[in-house]
Amino acid sequence: xxxxxxxxxxxxxxxxxxxxxxxxxxxxxxxxxxxxxxxxxxxxxxxxxxxxxxxxxxxxxxxxxxxxxxxxxxxxxxxxxxxxxxxxxxxxxxxxxxxxxxxxxxxxxxxxxxxxxxxxxxxxxxxxxxxxxxxxxxxxxxxxxxxxxxxxxxxxxxxxx
Numbered sequence: 170x171x172x173x174x175x176x177x178x179x180x181x182x183x184x185x186x187x188x189x190x191x192x193x194x195x196x197x198x199x200x201x202x203x204x205x206x207x208x209x210x211x212x213x214x215x216x217x218x219x220x221x222x223x224x225x226x227x228x229x230x231x232x233x234x235x236x237x238x239x240x241x242x243x244x245x246x247x248x249x250x251x252x253x254x255x256x257x258x259x260x261x262x263x264x265x266x267x268x269x270x271x272x273x274x275x276x277x278x279x280x281x282x283x284x285x286x287x288x289x290x291x292x293x294x295x296x297x298x299x300x301x302x303x304x305x306x307x308x309x310x311x312x313x314x315x316x317x318x319x320x321x322x323x324x325x326x327x328x329x330x
Contacts, residue, residue: 170248173290173318176282184279184294185243189272189301190235192227197269200231214269227267232298232307239275239298240314247290249319256291256313265305272301280311288318 171179194214201207209216210226217225237255246253267273278295285291292314298307 170250171245172248173284176247176279176290176292179279180281182279183276185240185245185275185277187239187243187275187277189274190238192231192235192267192269192271192273194225194269197225197227197231200228200234204228204230206230222266222268225269227269227271229263229308232263232267232273233261233310235273236275236296236298236310236312239296240277240294243275244277244294247316247318249288250316251319252317254315254317256315259293259311259313261308261310263308265300265303265307267300267307271303273298273307274301275299285315290316290318292316 171184197211201212206228210220210222211217211228212225214225217223276297276299278297280293280295281291282293283291294312294314296308296310296312298309300307
């Protein structure tokens with residue numbers, strides 16, 4: 170757990186590095202089924218061999234969707250957090266394709282922490298998703314998340330009480 174009083178001192182620092190996540194063809198196929206994106210570069214290994222990728226690659230959005238699991242694994246929540254809400258992205262760039270069979274992990278740097286009052290904290294992290302053995306990252310993003318602490322719940326109970 171991270172104390173809210175420590176946040177300002179963490180700005181600009183790496184605050185987490187996730188474990189490696191396997192990007193298997195089965196995971197890519199399941200994502201294609203969920204999103205109905207069956208483009209051959211993702212799901213047809215034979216056809217994908219003839220592309221500059223040399224085989225199937227993960228959807229960019231699959232790589233991005235694993236960011237939540239990476240965050241849970243790597244970034245300590247605020248002390249007293251009740252819930253966190255995905256607040257969106259200020260920037261997002263896909264920089265390198267993720268070949269089927271690769272492993273990826275997330276590296277998190279705290280860019281800002283804004284006290285929104287009532288136990289709400291808007292945190293901005295730079296997320297870099299690395300590909301094991303890759304020359305450049307799969308993606309870089311500035312990710313916003315709102316964390317709500319027990320103080321928020323106490324404020325809501327006063328209003329409802």
